[in-house]
């Protein structure tokens with residue numbers, strides 16, 4: 341099998357342009373606002389950033405070409421998204437922040453032509469934002485999606501939806517919602533979920549409080565959302581009834597990997613800041629960067645960065661071949677979420693007091709990357725899935741040998 345690691349020239353060029361745009365235009369704004377996008381101006385700021393990205397020719401690398409994007413596949417997205425992630429505001433500038441980027445991907449694969457016109461086109465162009473509403477307070481869906489409790493029942497000409505969601509990223513100010521609701525079966529049963537599309541101003545959708553999570557870089561916060569006798573027509577069904585969990589996988593595999601790409605960029609910034617610091621700072625008769633234990637932290641960061649990239653490359657390769665890549669994305673996501681946190685944590689340590697201060701970006705990077713070990717599947721759930729596959733394969737092999 342040939343292994344090709346060099347980038348096509350147009351991807352290499354876009355990666356370089358993204359790097360320059362992020363460092364010259366976006367990083368100074370992130371630093372000026374301590375990575376807090378609401379403080380920077382929220383949606384108004386997003387619109388300005390995205391206009392600057394359009395002018396720099398780096399906007400929407402992921403979106404299909406017919407919707408104004410660069411149409412990059414997963415492997416080609418990786419270096420571009422990593423450069424965008426070098427700034428916490430970079431993904432928003434390029435319109436590749438969660439959840440919009442994952443929603444573009446899913447709509448491009450599943451929506452019908454009318455839905456693409458109504459929802460995908462304005463989302464890809466950055467005219468609106470979107471939200472993906474799956475998680476519910478206990479005893480509803482969380483790590484275990486089969487606990488889905490939000491219900492959609494047949495109503496005249498469509499569906500009536502009732503339920504409560506939370507941690508819904510971007511809900512405040514979103515133009516539309518993708519809602520996961522149960523159309524058959526009972527909570528605890530696999531299957532029976534359907535995805536619905538609904539404009540945010542549809543009566544029956546109410547955005548509640550923002551949950552005060554650690555992070556500050558995502559526009560629209562992470563909100564509670566209530567669906568109270570929300571009436572949607574049959575045309576609101578995304579794909580087919582009762583296939584929602586299946587479609588969630590179409591979104592989640594790639595979305596996990598694009599999170600890895602973006603957060604890897606953020607971790608690399610942390611590492612670069614720390615290495616520059618220890619190369620300069622003197623102590624105990626040498627530079628800190630010449631001391632063995634500091635060098636160990638630097639080397640471990642380099643190893644974590646390289647290993648994350650390698651696992652990402654493998655998973656993206658499988659996804660680009662049209663494979664589900666369930667195991668490869670679980671492995672890459674779990675390793676990356678933990679490695680990225682370690683990289684940022686070591687980088688803080690190397691910078692001493694400055695590392696946990698507002699003078700360097702490390703403390704803010706740390707608060708942004710920590711939740712990644714929880715969303716898109718907690719590490720424990722991925723480990724459980726990886727182990728189940730391994731044990732399942734071993735049991736099958738034993739049976740075959742009997």
Ligand SMILES: Cc1cc2nc3c(=O)[nH]c(=O)nc-3n(C[C@H](O)[C@H](O)[C@H](O)COP(=O)(O)OP(=O)(O)OC[C@H]3O[C@@H](n4cnc5c(N)ncnc54)[C@H](O)[C@@H]3O)c2cc1C
Nearest residue numbers: 472473474475482483507508509711714715716718720721
């Ligand atoms: C910043 C942020 C943004 C988010 N954005 C969205 C969004 O836009 N849309 C959306 O729908 N949801 C979103 N979520 C929710 C996220 O998907 C859930 O938090 C996640 O699925 C975990 O569910 P839970 O919080 O209910 O935890 P629980 O399911 O209650 O799990 C709690 C913990 O139990 C452990 N655990 C669970 N299952 C197992 C197992 N099988 N084996 C071992 N241990 C286990 C894990 O350590 C886990 O962290 C977001 C969350 C955060 C923090």
